[in-house]
Amino acid sequence: MKHISFLFTLTLILILGCTPKTATTIEAPQAPTEEVVHTSDEPKSMPAEETRTELGGAVAKKMEKAAQTPTDPMMQSVPLDPRVITGKLDNGLTYYIQKNEKPEERAEIRLAVRAGSINEDDDQKGLAHFVEHMAFNGTMHFEKSELIDYLQSVGTRFGADLNAYTSFDETVYMLQVRTDSQAIFDKGMLILEDWANAVTFEDEEIDKERGVVLSELRSGLSAQERMRNQYLPTLLHGSKYADRLPIGTKEILSGAPYDALKRFYRDWYRPDLMSVVVVGDVDVEEVEKDIKERFGQIANPDDEREREKYGFPDHEQTLVSITKDKEANFTTAQVMYKHPHKPVKDLKDYRTSLVRNTYNRMLNNRLNELRQAADPPFLYGYSGYGRFVGNLDTYTAYVTSGEGEVMKGLASVLTENKRVLEHGFTASELDRTRIEMISEAETTAKEEDKTQSGTLAMQYVYNFLNENPVPSPTQRFQLAQALLPTISLEEVNALAKSWITDGENRVIIVTGPDKEDVPLPAEEDILDLLKEVDMKSVEPYEDEVANVPLLGEDPDAGKVVDTKTLDDLAVTEWVLSNGVQVILKPSDFQNDEIRFNAFSPGGHSIYPDEDYRSASLASAILNQSGIADFDQIQLQKMMAGKQLNVSPYISELEEGMSGFSTIKDLETMFQLIYMYFTDPRKDPEAYQSIISRQKQILQNYLVDPRNYYREKVSEIKYGDHKRRGVPTAEELDEASLDKIMEVYNDRFADASDFSFVFVGNFTLDSIRPLVEKYIGSLPNIEREEDWKDVGAHVAEGKHIERFSYGAAPKTQVEMSWSGEMDWDVEADRRKHNMLMEVLRNKLRESMREDKGGVYGVGVRGNVSKIPKEGQSVSLSFNADPDRVDELIQTALDDIQKIKNGGVSEEDLQKVREILKQSRIKNLKENRYWANALKSLYSYDLDPNMILLENYLPVIEQISPEDIVDMAKRTFNPENYIEVVMMPAADANGK
Incomplete structure (x- = not known):
């Protein structure tokens, strides 16, 4: 390591002086080295309120404390966020508590x-x-489904606010709970306590849940799953991990004795293997007391099983697996080099993770450039070092290719690795990457007090599970400032030599379609390619950077000519001299975020069918073409260190832009808005690149049953309408770059019918000069236009179709209804929305909880104003082919019960509470306001309905009878589409 200056050392001393509060003598909970979670090697950034540097008298105290630490500051532990209280109970349970x-x-x-x-x-x-x-499905204090029923009654949404996951090495339960009521919060903690120690495992409930977990297993059955099962024994050679996929096996899930589940719970759900995390709007001291009382009484088993460490045996030779499947729609290849994982414990480790991060970023930036070539060598390419599973890290070169292109793609990725081995990276690449990483850390540091509690909670979960470092966002920023400048080009370049080995612990995996006329490469072909790339000489990378201003000349500013205010919403409307409407809502929901939407009626609906393909591709092409004289690669390099995004789009009924920025990058965001209107770039290479990749994707698109099913549903609903469904390769040839540019320029030629919405941390005085300069100067040709109805409406009448496709033993179902509805009746839109929530709960209870027939049922409802007023509902699920008729009938029966009056006040109150709590949270989010204001001005909605005090009375007044009436209007059996995809018969006719 290079010499560390006194200033650098002092910076580390200041950072290390911020230590977390602890309830016991532990510094920070550390997991055993075998404990893992799937994470990348890249350290996670966490948002922060403002950038701070400790100065004054604090320096002397920290210097005094540092005198008691080892001489080398890099041997100090990575600091834990000082805002968190950590502790370990006598029984070994670890806890984290943070006020947020x-x-x-x-x-x-x-x-x-x-x-x-x-x-x-x-x-x-x-x-x-x-x-x-x-x-x-049953604990000591919540029998059967009472846990979910209770949580829904207090506004908790199943899935979004209540969930869990199981991986190879951990199981994590997640719950968002209200703290405005002590009783509700206490119930939430009781649920956690029950999960830890009091799951009841009733025989009847186990048997019902078998169907649910089997449905979850069934939903994952695919070509990818079948090929994975073939190559995993090679990839995880000699390891128990290869035989322990979390989803398990059908045989055991369907037939395991009750005690086998109870035995796992007894053996492994114990305090010394557990952590409780509480982050939120809480009294930390009271929560700590509560945790000690609740969880301190749980005892570890007397005959405690040892938690063994399972490693990955070395192998001297390269292991190769080539697998194929008739339903695979892509070819993939990856070369993986295995390395032992080392946890990040001290600052030296943390710095090493930053070095790896810089390497990964720079190499993948190069691969991204190749992907944007006119004749791209691959659909997607990646190379980098990171955590894989268990105590295993891998350095991977990965490529996804079209049919017959995998050797070309893999050769390209391997060649870029060879280029790094032979010549390394450039100083300008490293400088740019440092700037990016410091800027990202600064942005998250500014949001320190506006970080979502869920993000913080999961950070502490991963700290417990696999020792992920969790400094505060401010500490991360300080570490980035202190450590990144010390990283030399030489040490980054040296990583490739340590990661890429000749054959030891190397694995090659190739997957692809099973087609006789396009065979996959053989093992010797791949090994020969590795030797060929290793032997050839490559030229150094040339880092081409445009060192000129983004915007040459300032535009002639317009003026605000009219102002209105919506006082209740704290919204201001400006009309500019060019006719543009600007809607502004300053907020303090985030410290360093401004979001915008721009929109205008029209879209590609106004173009004839012969121009449709060009019109529909226009925004995708222009988003990859750069701007003005800068191609996309140059533009990305110019944006290094800037936290912003501007994306133009042309949809069927409107054109517009959306994006975000930080405060310091706000003017750059405005410049990009102006340039995407006035100076879009015609880039033949970008056009050819996207068309080429799209054609490769389409080659085997329909061999995947999921894609085939989606296309079949579209065909049944919309017939052969040109503007629905996925295009063929021949239809892509109907597009032309000249027509694309003509359409794009036409859509953004007149800003006078555009509306812009800005929401975020700005003042009207600070943003006004930017609005007048960059929005007020946009062109105005006073054109009057609107969208057109292209006639792509869902088929009327009753349509039931069944067909067979795909090898997996599962059935895919979609049931849909459509009909008329008056958009302008506000109460009806709310009733329709509440009906969807009621139905979602009913179907979960009957089809999942009672019958164990599905993992979940997708329920989607929509009320539309344009291009045609109306409403629609669709239900979707996958099922055991032997039970599909039973489950379809169950769904129809549930709907009929609702129509017959089967909606209780209790059913409706659950929905009201969920909608209420969702609105309360949304009203504090910039993203919600940006989208809500866009809808408000697009559809001429009642602005008062955004506010809670106006929204709640409307949903409170809706009665069970209203929902029953809405169900009768919505679910018309004569306007019904049912599409069922059964598995194809095997050789035995099954």
Whole structure:
């Protein structure tokens, strides 16, 4: 390591002086080295309120404290966020508690268990995940489905606010709970306590849940899953991980004795393997007391099983697996070099992770450039170092290619690796990457007090599970400022030599379609390619950078000519001299974020069918073409260190732009808006690149049953309408770059009918000069236009179609209804929305909880104003082919019960509470306001309905009878489409 200056050392001393509060003598909970979670090697950034540097008298105190630490500051532990209280109970349970008010009156609570599928015995494959399911189906204090019923009654949405996952090495339970009521918060903590120690495992509930976990297993059945099962024994050579996929096996899930689940729970759900995390709007001291009382009484088992460490045996030779499947629609190849994982414990480790991060970023930037070539060598390419599974890291060269192109793609990625080996990176690449990483850390540091509690909670979960470092966002920024400048080009370049080995612990995996006329490469072909790339000489990379201003001349500014205010919404409307409408809502929801939407009626609906393909591709092409004289690659390099995005789009009924920026990058965002209107770039190479990649994607698109099913549903609903469904390769040839540019320029030629919405941390005085300069100067040709109805409407009448396709033993179902509805009746739109929530709950209870027939049912409802007023509903699920008729009838029966009056006040109150709590949270989010204001001005909605005090009375007045009436109007059996895809018959006719 290079010499560390006194200034650098002092900076580290200041950072290290910020230590977390601890309730016991532990500094920070550390997991055993074998405990893992799937994460990348890149350290996670966390948002922060403002950038701070400790000065004054604090320096002397920290210097005095540092005198008691080892001489080398790099040997110091990575600091834990000083805002968190950590502790370990006598029984070994670890806890983390942090006060955080984003969102207000909410807490995110977690139970993390260091036990997953790797801990299963041979007769328990899949039961770690099954146990997780059972935690929602009966505990000491919540029988059967009472847990979900209770949480829904207080506004918790199943899935979004209440969830869990099981992986190889851990199981994590996640719950957002309200803190505006002590009783509700206490119930949330009781649920966590029950999960940890009091799941009941009733026989009847286990048997019902078997169908749910089998449905979840069934939903994952695909070509990718079949090929994975073939190559995993090679990839995870000699390791138990290869035989312990969390989803398990059908045989064990369907037939495991009850005690096998209970045995897993007894063995592994114990305090010394658990952590409780509470982050939110809470009284930290009271929560700590509560945790000690609740969880301190849980005892570890007397016959405690050892949690073994499962490693990955070395192998001297390269291992190769080439797998194919008739339903694979892409070819992939990856060369992986295995390395032992080393946790990030001290600052030296942390710095090493930053060095790796710079390497990964720079190499993948180069691969991204290749992908944008006119004849791209691959659809997607990646190379980098990161955590894989368990105590295994890998350095990977990966490529996804079209048919017959995998050798070309892999050769390209390997050649770029060789280029780094032979010549390294350039100083300008490293400088740019440092700037990017410091800028990102600064941005998150400015949002320190506006970080979502859920984000913080998961950071502490991963700290417990696999020792991920969790400094505060401010500390991360300080570390980035201190450490990144010390990283030399030489040490980054040296990484490739340490990662890329000749054959030891190297694995090659190739997957692709099973087609006789396009065979996959053989093992010797891949090995020969590796030797060929290794032997050839490559030229150094040339880093081409445009060192000129983004915008040459300032535009002639317009003026604000009219002002209106919506006082209740704290919204201001400006009309500019060029006719543009600007809607502004200053907010303090985030410290360093401004979001915008721009929109105008029209879209590609106004163009004839012969121009449709060009019109529909226009925004995709222009988003990859750069701007003015800068191609996309140059533009990306110019934006290094800037946290912003501007994306133009042309949809069927409107054109517009959307994006965001930080405060310091706000003017650059405005410049890009102006330039995307006035100086779009015609780039033949970008056009050819996108068309080439799209054609490769389409080659085998329909061999995947999921894609085939989607296209079949579209065909049944819309017939052969040109503007629905996925285009063929021949239809892509109908597009032309000249027509694309003509369409794009036409759509953005007149700004006078555009509306712009800005929401975020700005003042009207600060943003006005930018609005007048860059929005007020946009062209105005006073054109009057609107969207057109292209006639792509869902087919009327009753249509039931069944067909067979695909090898997996599963059935895909979509049931849909459509009909008339008056958009302008506000109450009807709310009733329709509430009906969807009621139906979602009913279907979960009947089809999942009672019958165990599905993992989930997708329920989508829509009320539309344009291009045609009306409403639609669709239900979708996958099922066991032998039960599909039963489950379709169950859904129809549930709908009929609702139509017959089967909606209770209790049903409706659950929905009201969920909608209420969702609106309370949304009203503190910039993204919500940006979208809500766009809808308000697009559809001439009542602005008062955004506010809680006006929204709640409307949904409170809706009665069960109103929902019944809406169901009768919505679910018309004579306007019904049912599409069922059964599996294709096998050789035995099954």
